[in-house]
Amino acid sequence: MEIYKVSQELVCTRRTPGLGHHSLRVLEAADGSLSVATDPVGAPVGKWVFTTIGTAARFAMSDPTVVTDLTICGLIDNWE
Amino acid sequence: MEIYKVSQELVCTRRTPGLGHHSLRVLEAADGSLSVATDPVGAPVGKWVFTTIGTAARFAMSDPTVVTDLTICGLIDNWE
Amino acid sequence: MEIYKVSQELVCTRRTPGLGHHSLRVLEAADGSLSVATDPVGAPVGKWVFTTIGTAARFAMSDPTVVTDLTICGLIDNWE
Amino acid sequence: MEIYKVSQELVCTRRTPGLGHHSLRVLEAADGSLSVATDPVGAPVGKWVFTTIGTAARFAMSDPTVVTDLTICGLIDNWE
Amino acid sequence: MEIYKVSQELVCTRRTPGLGHHSLRVLEAADGSLSVATDPVGAPVGKWVFTTIGTAARFAMSDPTVVTDLTICGLIDNWE
Numbered sequence: 001m002e003i004y005k006v007s008q009e010l011v012c013t014r015r016t017p018g019l020g021h022h023s024l025r026v027l028e029a030a031d032g033s034l035s036v037a038t039d040p041v042g043a044p045v046g047k048w049v050f051t052t053i054g055t056a057a058r059f060a061m062s063d064p065t066v067v068t069d070l071t072i073c074g075l076i077d078n079w080e
Numbered sequence: 081m082e083i084y085k086v087s088q089e090l091v092c093t094r095r096t097p098g099l100g101h102h103s104l105r106v107l108e109a110a111d112g113s114l115s116v117a118t119d120p121v122g123a124p125v126g127k128w129v130f131t132t133i134g135t136a137a138r139f140a141m142s143d144p145t146v147v148t149d150l151t152i153c154g155l156i157d158n159w160e
Numbered sequence: 161m162e163i164y165k166v167s168q169e170l171v172c173t174r175r176t177p178g179l180g181h182h183s184l185r186v187l188e189a190a191d192g193s194l195s196v197a198t199d200p201v202g203a204p205v206g207k208w209v210f211t212t213i214g215t216a217a218r219f220a221m222s223d224p225t226v227v228t229d230l231t232i233c234g235l236i237d238n239w240e
Numbered sequence: 241m242e243i244y245k246v247s248q249e250l251v252c253t254r255r256t257p258g259l260g261h262h263s264l265r266v267l268e269a270a271d272g273s274l275s276v277a278t279d280p281v282g283a284p285v286g287k288w289v290f291t292t293i294g295t296a297a298r299f300a301m302s303d304p305t306v307v308t309d310l311t312i313c314g315l316i317d318n319w320e
Numbered sequence: 321m322e323i324y325k326v327s328q329e330l331v332c333t334r335r336t337p338g339l340g341h342h343s344l345r346v347l348e349a350a351d352g353s354l355s356v357a358t359d360p361v362g363a364p365v366g367k368w369v370f371t372t373i374g375t376a377a378r379f380a381m382s383d384p385t386v387v388t389d390l391t392i393c394g395l396i397d398n399w400e
Contacts, residue, residue: 001195001230003186003194003195003196012155012157013155015153016152018140019140024130030193034083035082035083036083050170050196052229053229054134054135054229055134055135055215055218056228056229058135059225060178065139067132067136067137067139068081069136071176071227074172075175076172077171078171090290090316091317092315092317093317095281095315096280096281096300096311096314098296098299098300098313099300099313099314106243116241134295135295138296145299147296148292149241149293161355161357161388161389161390162356163355190353201335210332210356213389214373214389216388232336233338233339234336234339235332235333235335236330237332238331251396252396254361254395255393255395256392256394258376259380264321264370275321275322276370293374298375307376307377308321308372309321309372309374
């Protein structure tokens with residue numbers, strides 16, 4: 001599981017049906033690269049989180065048919 | 081899910097049957113590297129999109145037997 | 161399977177239900193990058209371990225429904 | 241799906257039974273790194289191809305029990 | 321599938337039960353980075369091998385429940 005900082009919400013009006021209306025976050029890695037994750041925990045912008053990928057990313061959503069490959073698992077307490 | 085800019089269509093007349101006749105896009109990452117994705121949302125060249133990999137990439141197609149490992153999930157509004 | 165040094169425990173009070181109460185470790189790779197892993201073997205801080213990813217990461221837990229993508233498989237004897 | 245140039249055939253007389261007698265190609269990425277792929281389309285040396293990974297790599301073979309993680313999906317027309 | 325040189329055996333007395341007593345090898349990539357693989361083909365130290373990851377890594381073992389994510393598939397003849 002990787003560590004990211006929540007950078008912003010992602011606005012996306014045209015999307016594949018498999019993503020439903022789940023909220024999306026832009027995450028920033030330690031090296032500055034950006035990724036997009038589904039967020040079942042309600043992570044606020046500016047917080048540090050860790051994420052899971054692959055099949056586990058779908059299982060971490062309440063609905064495992066969501067076509068995500070990156071899901072926020074939790075907020076990290078007292079990071080940086 | 082990763083962020084890419086749609087660079088061009090991919091022309092490929094000789095392909096494995098498992099790809100069917102699905103349209104393919106060449107995507108450019110922030111670091112300039114290129115990848116190939118299946119596109120169920122009709123992403124125009126020049127637009128910024130985000131993608132999903134792995135099993136989710138197949139689920140994001142209308143037909144989950146398509147042998148893709150990278151599928152465009154949606155267009156990003158107001159990016160860059 | 162990748163080689164890491166156990167850096168610290170991860171404190172995370174707000175997490176997805178799929179992680180249960182399993183203990184989490186922050187791991188440091190040879191290049192200094194950090195990852196988060198579930199730990200079924202009780203790896204002490206400062207020890208060198210190797211890990212497994214993907215579906216195998218869930219199978220390596222006693223409970224394969226845990227939504228991890230990185231699990232510690234074992235301690236490496238006499239490393240470095 | 242990633243883009244590679246076919247570099248050479250791979251000669252391998254001692255292999256795991258799960259690979260069968262499928263032909264193997266050494267592929268070169270844009271950054272010069274080399275990988276090994278199974279080839280169901282008969283890609284000639286020197287041609288540019290794109291590949292699929294993971295479960296899709298096995299599905300792209302006629303026999304999905306082949307233990308490959310990288311399979312050539314198609315030849316790219318008019319590349320470079 | 322990736323290309324590695326067998327660097328040494330891995331000694332690991334404390335391990336997750338899902339790895340059984342399968343022998344483990346430390347592999348060195350072209351860039352000098354190290355990984356750990358299960359070895360069903362008996363690859364000698366110093367030889368060049370190629371490996372498979374993910375679900376295929378488990379299928380390449382005689383026992384697909386082994387919690388590996390990297391398995392040696394074969395020895396490469398006449399490499400380097």
